[in-house]
Amino acid sequence: MRDKVFDYIITGAGSAGCVLANRLSADPSVEVLLLEAGGSDAHPFFHMPAGFAKMTKGIGSWGWSTVPQKHLKNRVLRYTQAKVIGGGSSINAQIYTRGVPADYDAWVRDAGAQGWSFREVLPYFKRAENNERYANEFHGYGGPLGVSNPISPLPICEAFFQAGQELGIPFNPDFNGAHQEGLGYYQLTQSNARRSSTSVAYLRPIRGRSNLTVRLRTQALRVVVENARATGVEVVSAGSASVQLARARREVIVTSGAMGSPKLLLQSGIGPAEHLRAVGVPVVHDLPGVGGNLQDHLDLFIIAECTGDHTYDRYNQLHRAAWAGLQYMLWKKGPVASSLFETGGFWYAEKGARSPDIQFHLGLGSGIEAGVARMHNPGVTLNSAYLRPRSRGTVRLASADPAAPPMIDPNYWAEPRDRELAIEGLRMAREIMRQPALKRFVMAERLPGDALKTDSDLIDYACAHAKTDHHPVGTCRIGPANDSTSVVTPDLRVIGLEGLRVADASVMPFIPSCNTNAPTIMVAEKAADHILDRLD
Ligand SMILES: Cc1cc2nc3c(=O)[nH]c(=O)nc-3n(C[C@H](O)[C@H](O)[C@H](O)COP(=O)(O)OP(=O)(O)OC[C@H]3O[C@@H](n4cnc5c(N)ncnc54)[C@H](O)[C@@H]3O)c2cc1C
Numbered sequence: 001m002r003d004k005v006f007d008y009i010i011t012g013a014g015s016a017g018c019v020l021a022n023r024l025s026a027d028p029s030v031e032v033l034l035l036e037a038g039g040s041d042a043h044p045f046f047h048m049p050a051g052f053a054k055m056t057k058g059i060g061s062w063g064w065s066t067v068p069q070k071h072l073k074n075r076v077l078r079y080t081q082a083k084v085i086g087g088g089s090s091i092n093a094q095i096y097t098r099g100v101p102a103d104y105d106a107w108v109r110d111a112g113a114q115g116w117s118f119r120e121v122l123p124y125f126k127r128a129e130n131n132e133r134y135a136n137e138f139h140g141y142g143g144p145l146g147v148s149n150p151i152s153p154l155p156i157c158e159a160f161f162q163a164g165q166e167l168g169i170p171f172n173p174d175f176n177g178a179h180q181e182g183l184g185y186y187q188l189t190q191s192n193a194r195r196s197s198t199s200v201a202y203l204r205p206i207r208g209r210s211n212l213t214v215r216l217r218t219q220a221l222r223v224v225v226e227n228a229r230a231t232g233v234e235v236v237s238a239g240s241a242s243v244q245l246a247r248a249r250r251e252v253i254v255t256s257g258a259m260g261s262p263k264l265l266l267q268s269g270i271g272p273a274e275h276l277r278a279v280g281v282p283v284v285h286d287l288p289g290v291g292g293n294l295q296d297h298l299d300l301f302i303i304a305e306c307t308g309d310h311t312y313d314r315y316n317q318l319h320r321a322a323w324a325g326l327q328y329m330l331w332k333k334g335p336v337a338s339s340l341f342e343t344g345g346f347w348y349a350e351k352g353a354r355s356p357d358i359q360f361h362l363g364l365g366s367g368i369e370a371g372v373a374r375m376h377n378p379g380v381t382l383n384s385a386y387l388r389p390r391s392r393g394t395v396r397l398a399s400a401d402p403a404a405p406p407m408i409d410p411n412y413w414a415e416p417r418d419r420e421l422a423i424e425g426l427r428m429a430r431e432i433m434r435q436p437a438l439k440r441f442v443m444a445e446r447l448p449g450d451a452l453k454t455d456s457d458l459i460d461y462a463c464a465h466a467k468t469d470h471h472p473v474g475t476c477r478i479g480p481a482n483d484s485t486s487v488v489t490p491d492l493r494v495i496g497l498e499g500l501r502v503a504d505a506s507v508m509p510f511i512p513s514c515n516t517n518a519p520t521i522m523v524a525e526k527a528a529d530h531i532l533d534r535l536d
Contacts, residue, residue: 004033004213005031005247005248005249006033006213006246006247006248007024007030007032007248007250007251008020008024008030008033008248008250008531009032009033009035009232009233009246009248009251010024010032010033010034010253010255011035011220011233011252011253011254011256011264012035012036012037012087012220012254012256012257012260012504013035013036013038013085013086013087013203013214013255014036014082014086014087014088014198014255014257014520015086015089015197015198015504015505015517015520015524016087016198016255016503016504016520016523016527017034017087017255017524018034018086018087018089018197018198018201018203019128019198019202019521019524019525019528020253020255020503020524020531021202021203021206021212022144022203022205022206023524023525023528023532024528024531024532025206025209025211025212027211028209028210029211030211031211031249032212033213033215033246034212034214034215035215035218035219035220035233035235035246036084036085036214036216036217036218037083037218037219037220037256037260038060038082038083038085038087038216039060039084039085039216039217040084040216041060041085041090041197041199041200045059046059046060046090046091046197047194047195047200048194048195048328048336048337049094049188049190049194049195049336049338049339050312050335050336050337050339050340051195052091052092052093052339052340052341052368053340053365053368055080055092056078056080056091056369056370056371056470057369057370058370059084059091060082060083060090060091061080061081061082061083061091062080062082062083062259062405063405064081064259064405064408065077065078065408066079066409066468067407067409069410069413071391071411071412071413071419072412072413072462072463072466075464077466077467077468078371078467078468079259079408079468080370080468081257081260081470081472082257085216086197086199086200086203087198088257088470088505088516088517088520089189089195089199089517089521090195090199092189092470092517093339093340093341093361093515094188094189094190094195094339095186095188095189095341095344095361095515096176096186096187096188096189096515096517096518097176097186097514097518098125098176098512098518098519098522099180099512099514099519100180100355100356100513100514101117101118101119102118102354102355103512103513104116104118104120104512105117106510107478107508107509107510110509111477111509112478112479112480112483112486113490113509115490115491115535116478116490116526121522121526122138124526124529125138125176125522126138126139127140127143128144128145128518129141129143129145130142130143130145130146130147131187132146132148132191133149133187134177136177138174138177138178139177144202144205145189145196145201145521146189146190146192146201147188147190147196148187148188148189148190148196149185149187149188150185150186150188150338150339150342151190151193151332151333151337152333152334152335152337152342153185153342153343154310154312154364155310155441156306156310156311156364156380156438156441157342157362157364159437159438159440159441160183160343160432160437160438161184161343162435162437163432163433163435163436163437164182164183164345164347164432164435165437166436167431167432167435169181169182169183169345169347169432170182170183171183171184172184172346174187175187175345175346175514180346180355180356180513180514181345181346181347181348181355181356182346182347183343183345183347183360184343184344184345185342186343186344188339189201189517190339192332193328193332193333193337198521215235215237217239218235218236218237218238219235219236219402220233220235220264221233221234221235221236221243221402222264222267222402223252223254223264223268223270223500224245224268225268225270225284225497225500228285228496228497228498229497229498230248230252230494230497230498230499231247231499232245232248232252233245233246233248233252248499250499251500251501252499252500253501253502253503253527253531254476254494254500254502254503254504255502255504257504257505257506258294258395258472258473258474258475258505258506259406259408259472259475261502261504262290262291262475262476262506263291263395263397263406265287265290265291265476265487265494265502266281266290266291266396267397267400267402268284269281269284269285270285270290270494270497271286271287271288271290272286272287272288272290272291272292273286273288275291275396275397279396279397279398279400280399281400285496287487287494287495287496288484289476289477289479289483289484289485289486290475290476291395291475292392292394292475292477293392293474293475293477293485293509294392294394294395294408294409294410294411294472294474294475295389295392295393295410295473295474295510295511296389296393296410296412296469296470296471296511297359297385297387297468297469297471298385298386298389298410298412298413298467298468298469299383299385299466299467299469300384300385300422300423300425300426300429300465300466301363301381301429301447301465301467302382302384302426302429302430302433302445302447302448303366303373303375303379303380303381303446303447304379304380304382304433304442304443304444304445304446305375305377305378305442305443305446306377306379306380306441306442306443307440307441307442307443308378309378310380310441311364311365311366311378311380312335312338312340312364313366313367313374313375313379315335324336338364340363340364340365341361341362341363341364341368341383342362343362343364344359344360344361344383345359345360346359346360346513347360347428349386349421349422349425350421350424356387357387357388357421357513358424358425358428359384359385359513359515360382360383360384361382361383361385362380362382362383363381363382364380365378365379365380365381366378366379366380366381367379368381371467373446373447379446380433380441380442382429382432382433383429383469384422384425384426384428384429385425385469386418386422386425387511387513387514388510388511388513389412389418389511390415390417390418391410391411391412391414391415391418392474393408393409393410393411393412393414394407394409395407395409408472410468410472419462422462423455423458423462426448426458426462427458430445433445447461447465448461448465469515471505471511471515471516473505473506473508473510473511473512473516474506474509474510474511475506476488476494476502476506476507477506477507477509478507478508478509479509481495481496487502487507488502488507492507503523503524504520504523504524505519505520505523
C-alpha cells in the first residue's frame with residue numbers, strides 16, 4: 001500500500017463502508033481502498049443467526065463503555081460497537097426496520113437535510129433490498145441485501161401477538177409497509193438461514209475486482225488535510241509500529257460509525273477547536289458540530305419466567321446445543337437459525353404521537369445480551385425502547401492518542417420527558433406480558449418483579465438495568481452549511497473542506513423510529529450517487 005494512490009479511500013468496512021466499496025469500485029478504472037480496523041468474519045458465529053447471542057459479549061467489538069450517565073445514577077453502561085468487517089451488520093440482531101416517512105421528512109423540515117425526505121430515500125432502501133416476500137410500493141427484490149422472514153419462531157410468538165390484540169394493539173404483517181404500528185414478526189437481514197451482513201451481501205460477490213483493495217486490521221489514524229483538502233489517510237496495521245500514508249486522488253470517505261467517524265475527524269484536528277486544544281490535537285479545521293448531537297435508543301426490559309420450555313433457553317444445555325447445531329447443519333432450521341429477536345412491534349406511549357414512539361423486541365430467552373440477567377428456569381424477555389428521545393449527548397477524545405477509547409456520553413434521560421415516556425413503554429411491556437393469551441407460557445414477571453410498582457420504583461430499576469439499544473447516530477449530522485451544529489452538507493461533504501465526506505449512521509440528523517442498520521445502508525447507497533455525481 002505504501003506510496004500507492006487511490007481514487008477513493010473509505011475508512012471503515014461497516015454497514016455503510018462495504019456498500020460504498022461495492023458501488024464505487026463498480027467502475028474498473030477507479031481505484032478504491034477500504035480500511036477496516038477489525039478482522040475478518042470467518043468465524044461461523046458471524047454467519048449463524050443465533051451467533052448474535054455471542055456478539056454483545058465481546059466477539060468483533062471495540063469493548064467500549066459510556067462515561068458515567070448522570071441521569072442514570074452515574075452508571076457506566078457497556079457500549080458495544082462493531083470492530084469486524086461488515087461492522088454492525090455482522091454483529092447485530094438482524095432486525096430489518098426503516099422507521100416511518102415522518103422520520104425522514106423531519107430531517108428535511110427540521111434539520112435542513114434537503115434531498116432526504118422519505119420520497120427521496122425510499123428508492124435507496126429498495127435498491128439495497130432482496131426481499132424474499134414483498135414486491136410493492138415499499139419493497140424491492142434483486143438487490144444485494146437479503147431480507148427474509150424468520151425461520152424458527154416459537155408458539156410463544158403467536159401468543160405474544162394475541163396478547164397485543166387483547167390490549168388493542170393489532171397484528172402487523174409488515175412494519176416497513178404502509179403502517180408501522182402493531183405487533184408482528186420482523187423481517188431480518190438474512191438469506192438462506194445465514195446473516196446477510198454488508199460484508200457478505202456487498203463485498204463477497206465482488207471479491208475478484210482488482211481495483212478494490214481491502215485492508216483488514218488496519219486503523220485510520222488521521223485524515224491528512226493540505227490546503228483545506230483531504231489528500232490521504234495515515235494508517236497503522238495491527239502488529240506494525242510504522243504509520244503509512246495512503247493517498248487519495250479524489251476523496252476520503254469517512255465511514256467509521258457514529259462513534260468512530262467523529263473520533264477520526266477529531267484525531268485529524270477537525271472539530272470543536274476548544275476541545276481539540278484541551279486534548280492536545282492541533283486544530284486543522286474548527287468545526288463545532290463534530291461529535292455533538294449524539295442520540296441513541298435506551299432499552300428497558302421485562303424478564304419473565306416461563307411455565308415450561310417455551311423459549312430457546314433450554315438450548316443452554318450441552319446435549320441440546322449439539323442437537324441444535326446438527327439441526328442447523330442438516331436442515332437450516334431450529335434455534336441456530338433464529339436471531340432470538342424475531343418478534344416485536346411498535347406502539348404509542350404518548351397520546352396523539354405522530355407515529356409509534358415505543359418499539360418492542362421479544363427475546364426468545366433470558367440473558368441473551370451482555371448485562372441482561374439469565375433465569376435459572378426458561379425465561380422470556382420483552383424489551384421496550386422510547387424511539388424519539390430529545391436528549392443529546394457527545395463523543396469526545398479522551399486524549400490525542402488514537403488508541404484511546406472515545407468518551408461516549410449518550411446523556412440518556414437528560415430530558416425528563418424521555419424518562420417519562422420510556423417508563424410508560426416499560427409499563428406497556430409489562431401489561432402485554434400479563435395478558436390472558438400469554439398465561440400458558442408465562443409464569444411470572446421476575447424483573448423488575450411485581451413488587452416494583454410506582455414510577456420511582458421503575459425509574460430506580462431502569463437506572464440499574466437500562467442498556468443501549470445500539471443505535472447511536474447524529475454525531476456528524478447533515479445540515480445547512482451556515483448552521484454551527486452541522487458537520488456535512490446534504491451531499492455529505494464535510495463543511496469547509498474539499499475531498500472529504502462522511503457517509504454512515506453519524507450523518508443522520510435525528511434518530512429514526514426504528515433499528516438503524518437499514519437506514520445506514522440507505523445512507524450509503526445514496527452517498528454513492530452523490531459521490532458519483534448522479535444526483536443534483
Ligand atoms: C450489538 C448490536 C446490535 C444491533 N442490532 C441491530 C438490529 O438488529 N437491527 C438494526 O437495524 N440495527 C442494529 N444495530 C445497529 C446497526 O447495526 C448500526 O446502526 C449500523 O451497523 C451502523 O453502521 P455504520 O456503518 O454507521 O457503522 P459500523 O457498522 O459500526 O461500521 C464502522 C466500521 O468502521 C470501523 N472503524 C472504526 N474506526 C476505524 C478507524 N479509525 N479505521 C478503520 N476502521 C475503523 C469499525 O471497526 C467498524 O467496522 C445493532 C448494533 C449493534 C452494535
